[in-house]
Amino acid sequence: MFKKLSDKFSKGIIYLAAFLVTALMAVMLIHIVKESIPAFSQLGIKMVLPSTEWHPVSQKPQYGLLPAIAGTLYVSAIAVVLALIFGVACACFLDYYLPKKMASVFLAFIDLVAGIPSVIFGFIGLTVLVKTFATHLHMAAGQCILAAGIVLGIMLLPFVISTCHESLQTARKTYEFSAITLGFSREFTLLHFILPAIRPGIIAGAMMAFGRALGETMAVMMVIGNSPIYPKLLGRGQTLPALTALEMGSIEYGSLHLSVLYVANAVLLVILFIVLGISYLLKRRLATHEN
């Protein structure tokens, strides 16, 4: 009797947990959509017109999201490109030119970087990168899109390196033995057989990294300068998550401004789901290719 009761109890908890997780996702989505309806009905397409600027608190408030959207994409793109160049090269370097033991130590070390909270990245970026920019590039403050891109790129490195490392090892098992017996050098094998073979995997990983970069808040917010203008490489900018984090605390509930912030996040989510969806499809295609 007791056993049956505790069986039912455990089963209940498990079903409840599954239900709550699903409900959480549903509540978040519904809430975001619901809160962004007022802005959609009142402003509509005006929010993404290139001529509308972001002046939420002036006499005639304007809510143009396009600069922040452009800033988000710009910063993330810089970060992903940097992380890809350095990450892929570093994975190859660790795999090819270092002794196995040493490589695994460095890999574990790089993995630890993934555990550093983003606020510390922002802090280091501010005290090192931004300061260097300000003193050496003769900029007014040093806070710029490039700084944010570099900080974000370093944050993405562990993910790129670990995905790249895994696919490198499987590809090497398949190709290297035959290539070396045919007399190709290791470098030739790497450039002409192995890198092309792992390209789809790396692209899928890069899309995942891009998704991560899009949503990053604190690190970017601390080094980007937070001006809602169209992004230039060495100028200040604004990203959608940073905009939300900066302004949500000072807005009253139910105002149009808050609703626009929800629209900003809805836009961010749509971009995110497109990016992550592409990476998911790529991965699935890859898996079916391999089998």
Next chain:
Amino acid sequence: MRTKLQKFFTRLILSILGLCVIAVTLFLFLYVFWKGKKVFSLSFLLDKPAGVPLGTAGGIYPALMGSIYLGALSALIGGILGIGAAIYLVFYSTGKRFSGLVNMAITGLSGIPSILFGLVGYTLLIYRFGLSRSLLCSSLCVAAMIIPFVAIRAKKILDEKGREYMKTSLSLGLSREYALRKMILPACFVELLGTVALGMAYGMGAVAPILYTGAVMQADVPHSLSDPFMSLPYHLYILVNNGFSLDYAYGTAFVLMLFLLIIQLICKFITYLRKDN
């Protein structure tokens, strides 16, 4: 000749870029540790923040404790829900609509940026449901953030280790729940605990979800769930953003990083030991 040059340059470029990455990672750790060491002392850990503006003297004790409370509470909520959902997906899902939904919810949640948990928590919990800015409110937001983190990893662990147990137990006529309680959960306990601890470290480092839901500039160690609290990453953000005291910011960053790294190293070490056996 051309191949030799190509070989040389490939080697050169890969080495330079690779060494750059290693140097940058080393720099990250050394920089914070070296700068933070100067401020770090026992009284820095155990004193309350003092000075005008606040945080320029004294210590970080309330922030440290606040972070620990926040981490423990959100790990408790997020861990139970995450592991529960993972168990459902691995052992109970029948391939019907609901399990697809649960799966989708977890994948979806894992893609949502952390600031959205803060935004939704702020408007929904505080304005709609009338919660005060408190430890409870922040913990719920952080818990929502670590649910997918825990669920995805727990699912993998249960998939790898639990299925065989479940098959054997079911063919012996035991109930699913009995097998879970007596065999599978004890067998996976350490790994699951490690996963929850990693999730806790992840949640404790996040600022975005607690930004307006409960973290404040000055508070005591929270006595109840409805108290506002201080948190290490938020304290660091405030010190840096307002330019109060860079030295104390280094110290706070040092403590935060050391704390989270120790949690992660313990988890990784344990899984490493278990894998060897």
